Amino acid sequence: xxxxxxxxxxxxxxxxxxxxxxxxxxxxxxxxxxxxxxxxxxxxxxxxxxxxxxxxxxxxxxxxxxxxxxxxxxxxxxxxxxxxxxxxxxxxxxxxxxxxxxxxxxxxxxxxxxxxxxxxxxxxxxxxxxxxxxxxxxxxxxxxxxxxxxxxxxxxxxxxxxxxxxxxxxxxxxxxxxxxxxxxxxxxxxxxxxxxxxxxxxxxxxxxxxxxxxxxxxxxxxxxxxxxxxxxxxxxxxxxxxxxxxxxxxxxxxxxxxxxxxxxxxxxxxxxxxxxxxxxxxxxxxxxxxxxxxxxxxxxxxxxxxxxxxxxxxxxxxxxxxxxxxxxxxxxxxxxxxxxxxxxxxxxxxxxxxxxxxxxxxxxxxxxxxxxxxxxxxxxxxxxxxxxxxxxxxxxxxxxxxxxxxxxxxxxxxxxxxxxxxxxxxxxxxxxxxxxxxxxxxxxxxxxxxxxxxxxxxxxxxxxxxxxxxxxxxxxxxxxxxxxxxxxxxxxxxxxxxxxxxxxxxxxxxxxxxxxxxxxxxxxxxxxxxxxxxxxxxxxxxxxxxxxxxxxxxxxxxxxxxxxxxxxxxxxxxxxxxxxxxxxxxxxxxxxxxxxxxxxxxxx
DNA sequence: AGTTCATAAT
Numbered sequence: 001x002x003x004x005x006x007x008x009x010x011x012x013x014x015x016x017x018x019x020x021x022x023x024x025x026x027x028x029x030x031x032x033x034x035x036x037x038x039x040x041x042x043x044x045x046x047x048x049x050x051x052x053x054x055x056x057x058x059x060x061x062x063x064x065x066x067x068x069x070x071x072x073x074x075x076x077x078x079x080x081x082x083x084x085x086x087x088x089x090x091x092x093x094x095x096x097x098x099x100x101x102x103x104x105x106x107x108x109x110x111x112x113x114x115x116x117x118x119x120x121x122x123x124x125x126x127x128x129x130x131x132x133x134x135x136x137x138x139x140x141x142x143x144x145x146x147x148x149x150x151x152x153x154x155x156x157x158x159x160x161x162x163x164x165x166x167x168x169x170x171x172x173x174x175x176x177x178x179x180x181x182x183x184x185x186x187x188x189x190x191x192x193x194x195x196x197x198x199x200x201x202x203x204x205x206x207x208x209x210x211x212x213x214x215x216x217x218x219x220x221x222x223x224x225x226x227x228x229x230x231x232x233x234x235x236x237x238x239x240x241x242x243x244x245x246x247x248x249x250x251x252x253x254x255x256x257x258x259x260x261x262x263x264x265x266x267x268x269x270x271x272x273x274x275x276x277x278x279x280x281x282x283x284x285x286x287x288x289x290x291x292x293x294x295x296x297x298x299x300x301x302x303x304x305x306x307x308x309x310x311x312x313x314x315x316x317x318x319x320x321x322x323x324x325x326x327x328x329x330x331x332x333x334x335x336x337x338x339x340x341x342x343x344x345x346x347x348x349x350x351x352x353x354x355x356x357x358x359x360x361x362x363x364x365x366x367x368x369x370x371x372x373x374x375x376x377x378x379x380x381x382x383x384x385x386x387x388x389x390x391x392x393x394x395x396x397x398x399x400x401x402x403x404x405x406x407x408x409x410x411x412x413x414x415x416x417x418x419x420x421x422x423x424x425x426x427x428x429x430x431x432x433x434x435x436x437x438x439x440x441x442x443x444x445x446x447x448x449x450x451x452x453x454x455x456x457x458x459x460x461x462x463x464x465x466x467x468x469x470x471x472x473x474x475x476x477x478x479x480x481x482x483x484x485x486x487x488x489x490x491x492x493x494x495x496x497x498x499x500x501x502x503x504x505x506x507x508x509x510x511x512x513x514x515x516x517x518x519x520x521x522x523x524x525x526x527x528x529x530x531x532x533x534x535x536x537x538x539x540x541x542x543x544x545x546x547x548x549x550x551x552x553x554x555x556x557x558x559x560x561x562x563x564x565x566x567x568x569x570x571x572x573x574x575x576x577x578x579x580x581x582x583x584x585x586x587x588x589x590x591x592x593x594x595x596x597x598x599x600x601x602x603x604x
Numbered sequence: 605a606g607t608t609c610a611t612a613a614t
Contacts, residue, residue, distance in 0.1 A: 090606095094606085197609060223610085224610040251611080322614090323612085325614065
């Protein structure tokens with residue numbers, strides 16, 4: 001936290017030059033300042049002094065706004081400058097990258113070239129960062145060409161960054177990286193590590209191991225990278241062997257192992273290693289808490305979270321986001337709330353990403369009201385925030401509310417993406433707005449420039465199918481530009497079952513069995529169709545077939561959380577200690593339902 | 605004006 005700086009404008013500013021000098025001193029730490037109010041005050045004073053176009057002052061302001069995630073303000077400052085120099089362009093491009101405005105970063109870069117300015121060795125690394133997570137292989141190649149043309153290859157940092165960026169562009173990228181790696185006449189340990197990491201990312205474990213063996217020098221990162229390779233491949237025995245044989249083990253090595261055992265579901269082993277760790281940091285604690293949370297072990301998760309805080313560690317954004325994501329995955333409202341209070345105790349304001357994770361967690365745990373109150377309290381929202389909230393509303397049947405929120409979102413100038421439209425269509429499905437859904441679907445390309453993906457088709461099949469328009473749904477599936485997958489056929493089949501359309505169902509099942517001949521779900525769907533049509537001999541037949549093929553349907557489970565404990569139930573499950581009482585209650589509910597003439601459907 | 609690789613991640 002930087003110290004608060006008081007900008008005092010002298011009562012009698014002697015000359016313009018000296019005013020500027022005073023500002024220079026006061027502005028020195030502005031780009032590190034985290035108090036938005038303070039930055040705004042300074043901005044106002046700068047405007048008053050007419051210094052906002054100054055080529056020393058403007059970059060400081062842009063950096064400061066960028067750090068506070070105030071990209072709109074940063075853009076405003078930048079736009080005021082008539083003739084930006086390279087330094088200013090770099091600062092602005094860096095701000096774009098920091099706030100994940102990757103497109104704007106490149107647009108600015110192209111504008112800079114149009115203005116006849118040359119990018120320098122500061123510009124390119126920023127641009128490479130902008131390609132992160134975008135899979136912009138052509139742009140990485142373009143940067144590569146530029147760097148070669150202008151001879152920026154002296155420092156190993158440049159080709160190493162290129163290797164890393166290439167490796168983030170999938171298989172083709174890794175191949176380009178390999179070509180570059182092979183022609184480099186000098187390589188350091190980072191070059192090797194990055195290349196190995198890239199191979200692992202595309203699943204080339206054996207290639208990575210080969211390179212690892214060839215390495216002339218290995219550091220801790222090299223060992224940990226290859227260890228992670230084994231862990232990600234699920235080879236815990238090999239990983240453990242390597243772990244034992246490592247020349248030195250640091251926090252990362254230990255954490256990687258703990259994470260591996262958590263993913264394998266072996267929480268006992270995970271805990272044992274965790275307890276033996278000589279040093280634990282935030283990441284290690286996050287791994288163990290999330291590990292318990294994903295498995296639904298709410299009590300252990302909460303206890304570990306509290307132990308972490310007792311150890312004097314304050315969860316950061318990464319910790320909070322991962323734990324909340326695990327809560328959302330397994331519905332651990334208790335832990336989610338506990339993390340929320342902890343954040344509120346530490347911080348005055350959450351970052352956008354943390355708030356998004358909170359919205360998502362509350363929505364997925366069924367607490368739509370809490371999700372809404374976090375969402376409404378957010379001072380800044382991004383596309384992810386809207387998408388989480390829309391999805392939450394749609395998922396819980398608040399279709400109308402979701403569509404209202406969608407129109408507010410557009411009023412506020414947000415451009416919907418494909419996730420948004422899935423949520424919108426899903427809202428129509430759950431609210432039964434068939435015609436409205438069709439309208440959104442037909443116009444999504446024209447209105448939002450989004451070509452329908454398979455997920456959107458899935459929503460439409462669901463929408464038409466539930467509405468009883470089975471023929472239209474079937475026609476849509478046949479006319480799809482992409483091959484229908486299991487989800488699409490399954491959805492259509494579900495609709496057939498709902499409307500007792502046995503004829504169409506058998507047709508659909510043919511397609512489904514061709515795609516997934518051994519999926520037990522298909523058999524139970526088939527059996528359920530026959531069951532709803534009252535064809536019990538066919539049902540028996542299907543069950544017999546399943547038995548012959550040795551197929552067992554993994555039974556679906558439902559779970560509820562009571563007092564920080566998750567109880568899971570499957571069909572005919574008698575394992576719960578209060579099983580008798582539970583079945584008594586079910587029977588009573590069944591009688592109550594009969595009394596109001598509702599006949600419960602029973603499926604396989 | 606700032607740097608690359610390893611563990612958690614919306």
